[in-house]
Amino acid sequence: MKFRQALLALAAGAMLAATPVQAAQLSIVSGDTGNGLQVLREILDQFEKKTGNKVNIVPMPSSTTDQFGQYKLWLAAGNSDVDVYQTDVIWAPQLSNQLVDLTEATKDVVAAHFPSIIESQTVNGKLIALPIFTDAPALYYRKDLLDKYGAQVPKTWDEMAKTAKMIMDKEREAGNKDMWGFVFQGNAYEGLTCDALEWIKSNGGGQIIEPDGTISVNNPQAAKALEMAKSWIGTISPPGVLAYQEEESRGVWQTGNAVFMRNWPYAYSLGNGEDSPIKGKFDVAPLPAGSGEGARSAATLGGWNLAVSKYSKNPDVAIELVKWIASPEMQKYRVLKTSNIPTIQALYDDPEIAKAQPIIPRWKEVFLNAVPRPSAPTKVKYNEVSSQFWTAVHKTLSGEGSAADNLADLEVSLTKLQGAGW
Structure with a gap:
């Protein structure tokens, strides 16, 4: 058994x-x-x-x-x-x-x-x-076009805008009516928070909310940075950039219709793909610095x-x-x-x-x-903070109020949000 x-x-x-x-x-x-x-x-x-x-x-x-x-x-x-x-x-x-x-x-x-x-x-x-x-993003630039017109890689946003306008105008005169100077992510979403943080930080305007929780975004340097970006719309950047995310920016850039682009590393290998019209014609550099005290290059992590x-x-x-x-x-x-x-x-x-x-x-x-974006000091409220920030920025870029007024309103909203606890 x-x-x-x-x-x-x-x-x-x-x-x-x-x-x-x-x-x-x-x-x-x-x-x-x-x-x-x-x-x-x-x-x-x-x-x-x-x-x-x-x-x-x-x-x-x-x-x-x-x-x-x-x-x-x-x-x-x-x-x-x-x-x-x-x-x-x-x-x-x-x-x-x-x-x-x-x-x-x-x-x-x-x-x-x-x-x-x-x-x-x-x-x-x-x-x-x-x-x-x-x-971390970088400034993509058409090295062939800069060489063609004897231009240097811009170190500041002002230099970028001037170079972009000069090359854009000359290329249009030569027959490329679709050429623009600069494309970026201007839609009202997290990508705009990244772009605008770079403009503000690079101009000495702080990090929206500092690591210690101080709401710093309502300051003259930040307002100046946003007015700078607003001046690009319709001049060196297409009006449609206000609806662009990463791929829309890359689409204009990779078809050969932009002198400069702000984007993330993924666009590099695609731009050098076998079927890319700009293969071998571009390079990257750190994003430009702003002007004035505290100016530096800044790239959102x-x-x-x-x-x-x-x-x-x-x-x-x-x-x-x-x-x-x-x-x-x-x-x-x-x-x-x-x-x-x-x-x-x-x-x-x-x-x-x-x-x-x-x-x-x-x-x-x-x-x-x-x-870094201010996710550490704002914790679970970060998305609300970012949404309020990109909304204020998008309104400014779209011509709905001045940067100073929109940032003052933003400070009030962020203060209320902070008071509720983050």
Whole structure:
């Protein structure tokens, strides 16, 4: 009898061993620009081949404002259909309560990343998201056109505007009626907060809200910076720029119809693509400085990370996926395909990357001028702060009131928001 029971037990064990472990089905939500989603799919295909698990991409609009709004709805509803979220650098404090603490699971890999980026994703001692690439914008310029007209790469916004107007006028006289001087992100969304923060900071006007919580945006330097940008509309920038996000700006630029562009690193590899009319004709430089006391170059710090939802049905596999996408191998794969800036320090010394994407080592100069958005002092209220800021800026650019009046109104609104607690 005992022998028969032993045989049955062995048979049952063999059956269990022969039963394949069911593959996990995961979903990752991501909004991206350029060829970002395509490259993510290629990275996921490699993960699927290695692990046997399946990963579906839930695509989102490229607008970070729209993405964040949808994320909040899904997380508030306890949605278990999404396992992994691709998150902006500013979102960690606002979403932390509904995301998995990755501290323990990633302790073997975090040291490879820039410490400041890991710190930006740490809330109350918990690592909320693991970085996959970082971001800071630059000034893209048509080096062929600057050479043609004997112009220098501008160091200040005033120089940029004068050079843009001169080349734009001459190119139009030569027959290119579609040429503009400068394109940027002028739509009323998070991208405008980034652009306008750069104008204000570079002109010595502060950071909207300082690290200690002081509301600083209502000052003469900030007003001057916004009036400067307002003067570009219809002169060196198309009136339609007030509706541009990243891709609309790139569309004008990459068809060869702009002298200068403010944009993120992803536009570099696309501009040098085989089918690009401007391949080999452009380069990048740090964004221009403003004028007056405290003037400097300023580039808004960006970047994207991966977080695991607390409502995921497969959190362990989701964490494995996050570590895979954030790994040195996959960051290298991404940078070679997209020119996204890696967060793994060692990759800046990788000769293959330096050869294929010479922009990467040079982007360190841009990062020296990086300035954070005020998400740390405003915490969960950051999105309301940013919305009020970009609204005031957009009104100014559109000719609805002066910069001074709009910033004075903004200060009142921000003071009320601060009084309610952030």
